[in-house]
Amino acid sequence: MMPLTDLPPTPLVTPFGGTAVTNPNTNLSANLASTPIPQPTLPTYAGVPTPDPPHTAVNGEAQPFITHYVNSGETLGYIAQLYGSSIAELQEANQMGDSDLLAIGQELLVPSQSALVGPDFKIIPDSELVYGPAAADFDVHEFASRYQGYLLAYQEEVEGQLLDGPEVVSLVAHRYSVNPRLLLALLEYRAGWVTRPAVADASFALGYFKPNRAELYWQLAWAADNLNWGYYGRAEGGITSTLLGDGSRVAFAPTINDGTAGVQAMLGAGDNMTYDAWLQDVGANGLFATYSRMFGNPFAYTVDPLIPQGLQQPSLRLPWDSAETWYFTGGPHGGWDSGSAWAALDFVPAGDQLGCVLSDDWVTAVADGIVTRSDFGAVVVDMDGDGYAGTGWAILYMHIETRDRIAVGTLVQTGDRIGHPSCEGGFSNGTHVHVARLYNGRWISADGTIPFDLGGWVSQGLGREYDGQLVRGGVIKEACECREEINAIPGN
CATH class of the missing domain: 2.70.70.10 (Glucose Permease (Domain IIA))
Known part of the structure; x- marks a missing residue:
């Protein structure tokens, strides 16, 4: 399975149940306002998120570049991902053209951490990013059926099979192991698909504007991959910042959890995303507010820790016959x-x-x-x-x-x-x-x-x-x- 290496474009900004910022690419008119959600009993949460041990603090006086020596098999895309950078940033820093090749041992300047620091507001617990214990009883189709929105009527062919909207959401959630509640909240926040009975333009629902990627499957796949990139990159890959569409590099606040870093990275992806717009998305009145109205406070679903201390793999054998x-x-x-x-x-x-x-x-x-x-x-x-x-x-x-x-x-x-x-x-x-x-x-x-x-x-x-x-x-x-x-x- 080959990785997707596309740079993500700007997401739309249409907060649920609040003052919407109209997305000019979807032309959602006033008469397509979100249908009021019939609220089921939502989980209550009166506490505050568990404090996270601080990650590496941001040094605003850090040098603007660090040096990377190219190893065998490395590409600009790989090096960019390793440092939380972008191919364009590396090309600009090293005065490289699109056709320039890398040589083993070559020195590359890599932009170091930005002095811009993101907010320390926690959006979701780690357990709400993954398709884990907290989502055991969640049914995408049943949830979508409550509102009779556009998602329920939508159909798309994926790899030769005709799926309805909830089935597309479920497929992406299973494939990427990303919580379907989070995908639904993103789809509602950006495009109103869960509650609106119709949309003016169903193409590029989440704002991923690459050609041949207009359908819901590719939009959600792009979002899920960016969620995972921020989450696992912060947790395991040493990534300490994310790049916004306008070229701004924003360091993750040291005290946010990795699940929040994943959401921040996804919401910041896009060619035109600005720092000010991103701050709205990742704040208390952004995606968090939509999520809370749909499902209750996300921290009410916390499962902690996801990985118990001292966890060991059970015995596994090779996946073929012992004679082969x-x-x-x-x-x-x-x-x-x-x-x-x-x-x-x-x-x-x-x-x-x-x-x-x-x-x-x-x-x-x-x-x-x-x-x-x-x-x-x-x-x-x-x-x-x-x-x-x-x-x-x-x-x-x-x-x-x-x-x-x-x-x-x-x-x-x-x-x-x-x-x-x-x-x-x-x-x-x-x-x-x-x-x-x-x-x-x-x-x-x-x-x-x-x-x-x-x-x-x-x-x-x-x-x-x-x-x-x-x-x-x-x-x-x-x-x-x-x-x-x-x-x-x-x-x-």
Whole structure:
């Protein structure tokens, strides 16, 4: 699954239930005002968010640039993501053209942290960003049905299947493991889709203006990836700031939580987003107000901690028959898209064929559990057996062919057949299986503090997406888009 590398454009600014800033690109007229929401009983919250230990404080006197030395395989896009910068910023700082190539050892100036600091207002807890325990009983279709808004009537074809609006929201939420409540709040805040019976222009609902990305699926996918980028980048990637569309770099306030950083990053994305407009979005009267009116105070849903101290991975085996040898083709990379934690590893079966070819080989279960999802190339197995993948450990098997794919509700034991590797689901240019772990809905990095361990083969990252090693004892196998001894993994 290849990452999306597009720079996100300006989101719209249409606060729910307040003084709206009309978006000229959607031409929402006064007679399309949001329908008053019939309020169910919402969770109450009388406390204040748990204080976060301060992250690295911002030094407004810091030097404007730091130096990065280019390593093998690095691109401008990768370096920009590493430092929370942008390709345009790197090109400007180093007087580079679009066609300039990088050389190993080349010195690059990278813009350092800005003196602009974002607000310390907390928008959501971490547990409201992920599709985790707090969303266990939430039904997107039931919620949308209360208001009979445009979302309910909307239809779109996604990867050959016709989906209604709530189904599109659910698909994106599952794929990115982002809380569907948050996606609905964003869709209402930006475009009024949840409560308005009609909209003047359904294109580019969230303000992502790239050609061929006008439909709801791509709008929500862009938003979810940016939410994940801010959340996991702050939590694990060392990102301390976000870039606004007008070129302003804003440092995250040291005391906000990572979930809030994710929302701040997403709301700041866009070609024309200004610092003043962004401050409105991330303040108490911005998205937070819309969320609170729709669902109650987001901190009433807090599950803390998402990752218990001392958590260890349960025993997992390799995802193929013990008599077979498969090949390790992708080191740690995004669980879904490049914004999420680098939770996934890729493998291909033996053979000489390349590209997207039919395979009769079987992907097998790495652990016991129950199948909670089997569609769009994905199989998700809930390991704690409660039937909800957002609690405890879960395993994603991606690019599983429709033919012979295991059904939802099936109880599986370690080694049972899941399905055939393929190119189905998302984007893939070659038949393979993409395997990732989640805990409480949070992607678990393959090379993080709880490394991916498959039958004693332990994942180690090499600092670049898709690059990495599997190590067992003194044996080291390195990810390679090949079928060679260097990446051959015998079954266990």
